[in-house]
Amino acid sequence: MKNISISTTTHLCNNPRLVKELSSLSVMPKYRVEVIYFLFDLEKTKFDEEIISRYPNIKFRPIYWYRNTPSRVLGSTMSKLFRIIHQYFKICIWPEQQIFPGYLKLLRQIKKSDAALYHGHNLGSLAAIVKVAKRKNKKVIFDAEDFHRGEASSLNLMHRLTLCVENKYISKLDTLISASPLITKEYQKLYQNINHVNINNVFDINTHKKTVKSKFELNCVWFSQVVGLDRGLQDIIKAINEVKIGSIKLDIIGSVDEHTKYTLLSLNKNPLHEINFILPLSPTALDSILVNYEIGIASETSPNYNREICLTNKIFQYITAGLAILASNTHAQANLMEETPGIGFVYPRNNHLAINKILCNWITNKELLRENQNNAKSISTVKYNWQVEQMKFLDTLENVI
DSSP: OEEEEEEOSSOGGGOHHHHHHHHHHTTOTTEEEEEEEEEOOHHHHHHHHHHHHHOTTSEEEEEEOOTTOHHHHHHHHHHHHHHHHHHHHOOOOOHHHHHOTTHHHHHHHHHTOOOSEEEEESGGGHHHHHHHHHHTTOEEEEEESSOGGGSSOTTSHHHHHHHHHHHHHGGGOSEEEESSHHHHHHHHHHOTTSEEEEOOOOOOOOOOOOOOOOSSSEEEEEEEEEOOTTSSHHHHHHHHHTOOSSOEEEEEEEEOOHHHHHHHHTTOOOTTOEEEEEOOOOHHHHHHHHTTOSEEEEOOOOSSHHHHHOOOHHHHHHHHHTOEEEEEOOHHHHHHHHHSTTSEEEEOTTOHHHHHHHHHHHHHOHHHHHHHHHHHHHHHHHTSSHHHHHHHHHHHHHHHO
C-alpha cells in the first residue's frame, strides 16, 4: 500500500477538484490517503463535514486558521511586512510566505507525513509540497486549476511573487496537472522538462431527476463561490430586462454583498422577470438543484489572461446537469463550445443585445432549447464526466509512483 499526502490551502468544499480525486482514491485499496486542509470560515465547516463523512477510509488533517488565532496573526503579519519591503525596497524576502500567510504552518504539517507521493492544490501549497518531497526523495505532483502567473497584471506585486515561486518550484515537479487544454499549453511552453497532463473540471454523471416545474418561459442559473461585478452578470441582466416576449427567471447562487446585490437587481426593471439570490450550497445540494433549470450561464469576462484560457467548474457542471449553455466568448469557452456543437450558444462579451437575441430565440423555439439540453446531457454521459476523466488522474499516479 502506497501513501499519498494531498494538501490544499482552503476548505475542502472550496476545492471540488480535490474532492473528485478523493472519490477515485477512496475505492483504490492500494493507496492510503491523507488530506491536509485549512479551516477559516465557520459557515463552510458543515460542507466540509459532509464531504469527510463520505470517505471514512481517508485521513483528514485540518489546520485551524480562524481569525485571531495566533498562527494566523503571525503568518499574516509576516506576509504583510515582507510585501511592504518588497514593494518599496525591491527586496524579495520569502516569496512563499508572501503568497500564502499559512505557508509555514502548512509546511510543518506536510513534514509530518510519510508519503510516497506529495500532491498539492492551490498555489500556496506548491513550495511546501516540493520542499518536503525533495528533502525526503519522494515524488511530487501539483494541480494548476488556473494559469497562476496570468491572474494579475505584470505590474502587480502578486504577479512578480507568482513568477518567483513558479519558476523556483514547478521545474522540480514530476508532473504538473492543469485544468484546461490552454493552461496546459502555456505551462508546457514554460517548463518543458516535466510531464504535463490536462484534466478538465468535469463532474460525476448527474442522475438527479427534475422535481420543480417553472412557471417562467426560461429558467436560468449562474453560480460561483462569490458573486461579483466582474463576472459578466450585468450584461446578462441587461439582456433579460429587454426581453418583452416572455418571462425569465435567473437564480444567482453564491456569497454576495449588499452592494453587489443592489447593483445587479437595479438593472432589471421589467416586471415580467425575476432575479433571485441563493446562498452557497453544498456540492450535493447544487447537483440536485441544477437539473431543475433549463439554461446554465457561463458569463466569464477576461479581466486577466487566466480568465481567457481557463475552464471553470460551472460550465461542465451545467453540461452534466443537461442544461443548455449560454457562454461568453473567452478563448477557452469558445473552443469548448466549438468542440461540442449543439449544446448552446456563445456570445461576444460586453454585448447584451447578442445575449438578448439568444434568449428570445430560445423562448420562441422551445424545440431548439430541448435539443441543446439533450445534446448537453448526451455529451456528458460519454465524454465530459469524472468517470471518464478520472482515468487520466489514476494513470498519472500509476506512472509517477
